[in-house]
Amino acid sequence: MEQFQIWKYHPETHSLVLGKAKTPQLADDQILVQNKAIGINPVDWKFIKANPLNWPNGHVPGVDGAGLIVQVGANVDTGLIGRRVSYHASLKRNGSFAEYTVLNAERVMVLPESLSFELAAALPCPMLTAWQAFEKIPLTRQREVLVVGFGAVNNSLSQILVRAGYIVDVVSVSLSEERAKSLGIRQVYREQSQIDMKYFAIFDAVSGENAAHLVPLLRANGHIVCIQDRIAKPIDPPFTRTISYHEIALGALHDFGDKEDWYTLMQNGEALLERIANGGVEVNIPVTFKFEQMLNALEHSEFSKLKTVITLS
Structure with a gap:
């Protein structure tokens, strides 16, 4: 894999276009996730429209995703390769609206085998926000x-x-x-x-x-x-x-949380994923779109208020 597809941001038009990116070099504590599904949240289309963080031309939006760990940095256990995970990414870094996403190794949740990528991608932002609220x-x-x-x-x-x-x-x-x-x-x-x-x-x-x-x-x-x-x-x-x-501001943990904060949150997140997989917490089944239909999916999320997910083959 020399190149992969991304949806990249254009600040002048406040819109996304389909493009390509080169395979990134991983830092020692990073992993590369091949996205199988991408969750869309209100924060995604709100930031695309307003660009409060001054995203540069070519930035990849998207906070939620689920997929397979396919590569790890030098200090990360190679046993993680092949693991099914979901994650919440930082708004300040290239995110989930891509075939592959680079993440810190401690900022992913391992999925129960019975939980589909489509449902797992819909969960991190709302589920972890709910947990943070509960813990207060x-x-x-x-x-x-x-x-x-x-x-x-x-x-x-x-x-x-x-x-x-x-x-x-x-x-x-x-x-x-x-x-x-x-x-x-x-x-x-x-x-x-x-x-x-x-x-x-x-x-x-x-x-x-x-x-x-x-x-x-x-x-x-x-x-x-x-x-x-x-x-x-x-x-x-x-x-x-x-x-x-x-x-409550889940995204703030990316700027102010340390590895221990993330480890704790991800452990609690994995326990919640188990409860969801076992029917202990009911969640709505998301409406799915294909990767090429990203713009339609964003519009659907905004105007239907229904949980929306992109699936990748």
Whole structure:
């Protein structure tokens, strides 16, 4: 393999074109993954449109993928070659929208044999974000929590919370009563104005502004967890209800996490993948497109709000 196909970014047009890249040289601690499936997330099309990181011409976007390890750097165990893995890549480096992706060796999750590449590629970003959100709150006797919004992240988060023994209520227009019951959710509010009680923790996947409006619904010593954006300043005066404010940004771990942080996250991710493979966490089956249909797939992800995956032969 001297060259392989990539989707490369054009800053002037804020769009992608199909191109080719040369096989990269691996650093000592890196691996090369042959992508079998590529997950598309809202962050992908949002960054393509806005380019907040000033991607140069030719940058390869894409944070989620799944495939086979086909090559390893000098300091990586050669026994990893052939392993089936999924991953979450850094937005600042060439990502998953390619036939091959270079990754740090400790930043991949080994897949259960029964989990398809297509489903595995759809999971890293929402699944790991849900896990980070879950880990923000302590397990105490105060168990009533509220989850606001019900996309891919909160679908997984709600099930993780229920399994951990929390009493989970949800704010969602789309979640049916029947499905909520099957997931162990206690009640579904159709709008926030219907909420008539206080919670130990609230997980908001709407916006920092929306999360700020929810803070009065917390009990003393409660927790607000922002999955989108953050609350810049505390809402309550000091030394009153002592609310804890949490922000979630999975991508930030690429810049500020060390090998131990990644090892821990990937171990937890592998445990969640096992639960998904065994039916312990229900996830939506993604809609699939071919590699050549990348532009259609991005559009589908944006306008259908359904989980979208690219498959490679």
